[in-house]
Amino acid sequence: MSTFKTLDDLEPGQLVLVRLDLNSPVEDGTVQDNRRFERHAETVRELAERGDRVVLMAHQGRPGGDDFVSLEQHADILAEHVGRDVGFVADTYGEDAAEAIQSLGEGEILLLENTRMCDEELPEESPEDKADTEFVGTLAPLFDAYVNDAYSAAHRSHASLVGFPLELPAYAGRVMETEYEANSSIATREFDGQVTMVVGGTKATDVIDVMNNLGEKVDQFLLGGIAGELFLRAAGHDVGYDVGEMDLFDDQWEANHETIESLIEERGDQITLAVDLAYEDADDERAEIRVEDIDEKDRGYLDIGSDTVSEYDPVIRDSEAVFVKGALGLFEDERFSKGTVGVLKAIAETDCFSVVGGGDTSRAIEMYGMDEDDFGHVSIAGGAYIRALTGASLVGVEVLQRN
Numbered sequence: 001m002s003t004f005k006t007l008d009d010l011e012p013g014q015l016v017l018v019r020l021d022l023n024s025p026v027e028d029g030t031v032q033d034n035r036r037f038e039r040h041a042e043t044v045r046e047l048a049e050r051g052d053r054v055v056l057m058a059h060q061g062r063p064g065g066d067d068f069v070s071l072e073q074h075a076d077i078l079a080e081h082v083g084r085d086v087g088f089v090a091d092t093y094g095e096d097a098a099e100a101i102q103s104l105g106e107g108e109i110l111l112l113e114n115t116r117m118c119d120e121e122l123p124e125e126s127p128e129d130k131a132d133t134e135f136v137g138t139l140a141p142l143f144d145a146y147v148n149d150a151y152s153a154a155h156r157s158h159a160s161l162v163g164f165p166l167e168l169p170a171y172a173g174r175v176m177e178t179e180y181e182a183n184s185s186i187a188t189r190e191f192d193g194q195v196t197m198v199v200g201g202t203k204a205t206d207v208i209d210v211m212n213n214l215g216e217k218v219d220q221f222l223l224g225g226i227a228g229e230l231f232l233r234a235a236g237h238d239v240g241y242d243v244g245e246m247d248l249f250d251d252q253w254e255a256n257h258e259t260i261e262s263l264i265e266e267r268g269d270q271i272t273l274a275v276d277l278a279y280e281d282a283d284d285e286r287a288e289i290r291v292e293d294i295d296e297k298d299r300g301y302l303d304i305g306s307d308t309v310s311e312y313d314p315v316i317r318d319s320e321a322v323f324v325k326g327a328l329g330l331f332e333d334e335r336f337s338k339g340t341v342g343v344l345k346a347i348a349e350t351d352c353f354s355v356v357g358g359g360d361t362s363r364a365i366e367m368y369g370m371d372e373d374d375f376g377h378v379s380i381a382g383g384a385y386i387r388a389l390t391g392a393s394l395v396g397v398e399v400l401q402r403n
């Protein structure tokens, strides 16, 4: 299905420039290991093992942010996953970088400094303008080929993602290949049986855009999270209001309620809403209430309830394909993890084709000890995943497809 060239098309033994997405949480200056390292390690190891000289580019944070740090720690974490040394040079495309690149031996790996430390990386411009920068113009001629493995950053028109593929023979890495195929599959594949989409999270517009784009492909949307509460409010229930310090509902309601109301009217048969919700009671315990019994707008809800999980469970088990976008509750707090974990466990226990995406939601899988192998595909993408589901273009992929 891929319309780009992959590593299978790339002759071994070359000097290859590879773009990864190692953008990671940083706590008190320490870069946190996460599944992006583990996934990209496979591409890097494959290239090194076949005798390529492998030069890696990646970004971390944005200028001004606390997580805008050097990639020195990333090199060490990646080396652990690859099982080989990963050298690091604190330079993006200057003389130090060129020297380190030229002294690489067969199978050796070098990580360049954070691409966003180069002024020409970030401004969103066309691929042609990006290819015309000094950054790309200086670095590209040193290499035989360019590999983009950074699917999760492919929605950004940044120099390291869209400039190089115009200047060098360009290929998709293994992560790019699997992410693209799995995340596009809901739009491109035909499934014989029921297709279910679990949608939650904090952003109503994500859910609206997914429904508008995939409404003809999906049989059932199972809702939860903040977005689910806004749909319940549109269906006439006293939930989905800002109470206390919450600041998640009213602005979203103002901007989206008409669209949500018409979606409920047009696609009511496809939309399943929670029948009960969970909240924190006076003793800080989880308590639950049926939606029809809620008659005051005075409480925040933090998860779907147990009855809702029981209703969603058989729908998932009867599905041929299940796609997940967004958490169904505040799963980071164990008391409110029941909805998200219940749904993920039902998916893991069936042999349906499944894709779980969204940076936060995928995190629930490891937090609650589930096995990633029980899912068809667990995406490491956030913004790029939602764009794939909503039919928006990914410029980094488009440029690869031109090759």
Ligand SMILES: Nc1ncnc2c1ncn2[C@@H]1O[C@H](COP(=O)(O)OP(=O)(O)OP(=O)(O)O)[C@@H](O)[C@H]1O
Pocket (backbone or CB within 6 Å): 200, 201, 202, 203, 224, 225, 226, 301, 302, 303, 325, 326, 327, 328, 329, 330, 331, 332, 357, 358, 359, 360, 361, 362, 381, 382, 383
């Ligand atoms: N009822 C709720 N109250 C408060 N927070 C909630 C609720 N339901 C879901 N969340 C929070 O929503 C977050 C996930 O929302 P988001 O829409 O960002 O999903 P995602 O797609 O997994 O992540 P991202 O967009 O970062 O890739 C979770 O961290 C979860 O704690």
Ligand SMILES: O=C(O)[C@H](O)COP(=O)(O)O
Pocket (backbone or CB within 6 Å): 021, 023, 061, 062, 152, 153, 156, 381, 382, 383
């Ligand atoms: O972490 C991500 O989702 C990607 O690396 C994109 O990062 P950005 O949102 O800072 O461009």
